[in-house]
Amino acid sequence: MWSAAAASNGLVLSEVDATALASTLPLGPAEIADAVARLARQPREAGEPIARLLRHVAVDQEKDALPPSVRSVATRFSWDDLVLAEKAKTELRSIAAHFTWSASVLDRWGFVDRLTYGRGVSALFSGASGTGKTMAAQVLARELGVELLLVDLSRTVSKYLGETEKNIDTAFRVAERRGALLLFDEADALFGKRSDVKDAHDRHANVEVAYLLQRMEAFEGIAILTTNLKQNIDDAFLRRLRFIVDFPLPDAAAREVIWRQAFPDRAPLADDIDFGFLGRRLQLTGGTIQQIALHAAFAAVDGGAIEMRHVLAATQRELDKLGMFDAGRALEGRAARVGAA
Missing domain, CATH: 3.40.50.300 (P-loop containing nucleotide triphosphate hydrolases)
Known part of the structure; x- marks a missing residue:
């Protein structure tokens, strides 16, 4: 039914995509025909995957209010x-x-x-x-x-x-x-x-x-x-x-990658941020690193750029919140050097 409806509306739907739609969306003939017809009437960009667009249109038909749970x-x-x-x-x-x-x-x-x-x-x-x-x-x-x-x-x-x-x-x-x-x-x-x-x-x-x-x-x-x-x-x-x-918990190399990705491309970063040090020195999860990056950004927003001192202060705050006091004390020397600089 998916294949026939697509063909009759001038859409190309592969056998694999038609099979996936049929096996995961419990729709009847009228609902399938309506979903395909609605997509055929919509403007689309070249190269957009037809199966994904059909799924979105079909699911929109079924979007009653979600239950509280x-x-x-x-x-x-x-x-x-x-x-x-x-x-x-x-x-x-x-x-x-x-x-x-x-x-x-x-x-x-x-x-x-x-x-x-x-x-x-x-x-x-x-x-x-x-x-x-x-x-x-x-x-x-x-x-x-x-x-x-x-x-x-x-x-x-x-x-x-x-x-x-x-x-x-x-x-x-x-x-x-x-x-x-x-x-x-x-x-x-x-x-x-x-x-x-x-x-x-x-x-x-x-x-x-x-x-x-x-x-x-x-x-x-x-x-x-x-x-x-x-x-x-x-x-x-x-x-x-x-x-x-x-x-698993990320290793040092993975943590450095996570630190770099925690800051969006549009975020203004100072040159003094040492991602290698942060990745090696602090055994943190990706979720915690993202929280630190967010706090550092809010601390720096009135100054124009996120600096290492902002990151270290946000890190200290997060470590204290998590009860990781030994790790926090290990940062104090680096924070003091950054502050003096």
Whole structure:
């Protein structure tokens, strides 16, 4: 239907793209025809990917108000923004390939008959806070041209019987209808290990976990879980995950790259900023480095340029906030020299 509708409107849609649209957007004939016709009427720049534009138009048709437990997240980051070991990047590209080629491998080649836990692509991103897990989910969503939906766990988990399961089902249904990537941030709060039943609360929690297992198996899109504590995720979920991607703390070379990327091209930087020193001396995550860069920029905005003293002062402030007092004291000598200069 996608191929026929595109051809009748003078659009060229490859078999791979038509298959991906068909397998990830549960639309009927009228909705498909309407989406293609609407795109055909819109002005387009030469070279724009037709499949991605069709997905956006089709999803816009389904964009009713999101439930309180789900919110849409902007996808601004690309592969170049993601400073990760090549092994982790390879795993992320494999996730994208599993989504893109799902129909070809599972249906045409018959691998759907060999699946034990469902045809959806599920992944766990594990690592310390600030190592790029949520950014990686944004990169994947942008690469695939799909919407990124974040499950708000504070509005999903409920003390009332059956409400958590209802909220979980709503999140999956919305993601299915919109062909979106579904992200569970800090997932151990929802996907935690089941406990021995000692009271009604334990029984209720275990029922929620069991329902979540069933719902994930039925989901045909991409579901990503992020956690700082992989050991707290229930083993039953780990067995069902197709990918587990570890996000290690960045080494000195990676930290230097992150420091350089933390400042936009338009930001006025003084010549005295020593990115090599910052990368070698401070064992920080990308999230913390970005916070420091932002504070340094606000401190420097009335002076016209971001200098090393601004960066060091912002770093000291962030280290104190994190309780990293030894690392902060190690900066004092460098800060004193910069101040004297």
